Amino acid sequence: MADTEADQQARVLADRFWDQLLELEPIIGTQVGDERFDDRLPDRSATGLAARKEVFQDTLTQLDGLERDALGVEARTTLDVAEAIARQGMDAIAFRMDHFEAVSHLFGPGQLLAELGSLQRADTPERAQRYAARLAAIPMYLKQVGATALEGAATGMTAPGLVVDRAIGQVQRLLATAPEESPGMAPVLTAGDDAARDAVATVLKEKVWPAYQQYLAVLLEYRPQARDSVGVGSLPGGEDIYASQIRAHTTLP
Numbered sequence: 001m002a003d004t005e006a007d008q009q010a011r012v013l014a015d016r017f018w019d020q021l022l023e024l025e026p027i028i029g030t031q032v033g034d035e036r037f038d039d040r041l042p043d044r045s046a047t048g049l050a051a052r053k054e055v056f057q058d059t060l061t062q063l064d065g066l067e068r069d070a071l072g073v074e075a076r077t078t079l080d081v082a083e084a085i086a087r088q089g090m091d092a093i094a095f096r097m098d099h100f101e102a103v104s105h106l107f108g109p110g111q112l113l114a115e116l117g118s119l120q121r122a123d124t125p126e127r128a129q130r131y132a133a134r135l136a137a138i139p140m141y142l143k144q145v146g147a148t149a150l151e152g153a154a155t156g157m158t159a160p161g162l163v164v165d166r167a168i169g170q171v172q173r174l175l176a177t178a179p180e181e182s183p184g185m186a187p188v189l190t191a192g193d194d195a196a197r198d199a200v201a202t203v204l205k206e207k208v209w210p211a212y213q214q215y216l217a218v219l220l221e222y223r224p225q226a227r228d229s230v231g232v233g234s235l236p237g238g239e240d241i242y243a244s245q246i247r248a249h250t251t252l253p
Contacts, residue, residue, distance in 0.1 A: 003072070003075075004070065004072070006070045006071050006075070007071055007072055007075045009066065010066060010068075010075040010076075010078065011075065011078075013059070013062050013063070013066070013079070013082070014079060014082050017059045017082050017086070020055045020059075021055070021085065022034055022036070023037060024042065024043075024048075024051065024052055024055060025042055026038070026040050026041065026042065027041070027042070027116070027119070030116075030119045030120050031119060035121075035127070035130070038127070038130040038131065038134060039129075039130040039131075039134050039137075040133070040134060040137055041140075041141045042141070043144070044098065044141060044144035044145050044148055045144045045147075048144070049098070052089060052093060053089075053090070055086075055089075056086040056087075056089040057086075057090065059082060059083075059086045060083065060086050060087065063079060063082065063083050063086075084251050087247070088247065088248040091244040091247065091248060092244075092248070094244070095240070095241045095244050096152065096157060097241075098148050099149070099151065099152030099157040099158075099159075100152070100157070100159050100232075102145045102146070102148040102149035102152065103149050103159045103163065103164050103167050103219065103222060103226075104159070104163065104167065105163060105166035105167040105169075105170050108145075108167055109141070109145050109171075109212075109215060110167055110170035110171045110174060111170065112138070112141075113174065113182060113183045113184040113208070114183040116131075116134065116135075116183075116184065116187075117182075117184050117185070117186035118183070118186065120134070120187050121187060122187035122188045122191060122196060122200070123187075123190075125196070128187075128188060128193075128196035128200070131200065132196075132199050132200055135184060135200065135203045135204060135207070135208055136203050136207055138207065138208045138211055139207050139208070139210070139211035142211045142212065142214065142215040143211070143214070145215070146214065146215050146218035149218055149219070149222050150218060150221070150222065153225040156235070156236065157235060157236075158226050158227050159226055159227070160226060160227055160228070160229065160230045161223070161227065161228060162230070164219060164222060164223050164226045165223070167219055168216065168219045168220065171212055171215060171216045171219065172216065174212060175209065175212055175213065175216065179201060179204035179205040179208070179209055180201045180204070180205075182204060184200065184204050184208065185197070185200060185201065185204070187200075188200045
């Protein structure tokens with residue numbers, strides 16, 4: 001059966017949102033094989049946060065304007081997924097989940113090099129250039145994340161001490177490794193020429209390692225303000241934060 005005009009509008013909306021989402025979260029693009037944004041990292045500044053909010057809110061507004069009952073199953077499902085992602089993004093902004101992500105040992109900055117090293121390809125000169133450019137963006141990314149962490153500490157929205165300790169240990173272990181032997185070299189060791197390997201090693205040594213030293217200093221400054229409790233229920237608005245995370249992970253109240 002041919003697509004209706006409503007189905008076509010839904011596809012345009014979904015495609016636009018997908019492109020915007022990958023621009024906001026370029027590592028997701030790398031994960032799914034879309035290389036357009038392989039030379040950049042997410043913007044974790046206040047400006048980046050505002051851009052995220054604008055994209056999510058605009059998408060939700062457009063979704064509200066569509067008559068979804070008239071859509072086919074595929075289009076309705078696609079828009080349901082887009083809505084869930086946008087609402088999750090709005091919740092994350094409202095409850096400033098980035099305050100906690102800034103010091104996470106699971107999904108935080110300390111594992112960024114290992115993640116990029118396992119995901120990104122650098123087997124052509126163009127791919128190697130994009131990878132080196134992404135690594136060169138790490139200092140600004142860590143500066144933004146560090147500022148976010150300290151902002152959270154100043155407002156009492158801190159991570160548990162045990163999480164901060166693990167994040168500190170994670171970064172210390174990374175810095176104890178020679179840049180040339182770090183996970184960040186993986187893409188150019190498995191595929192790449194000498195020039196690519198030298199370029200990546202130089203970026204790691206001259207830019208990334210000093211940036212991680214500064215981020216470690218932020219974590220050590222942050223540590224005395226970390227909370228003793230584990231769950232967010234002890235924080236102001238903790239029950240609402242829990243509810244937002246249940247929605248984020250299950251789409252259910």
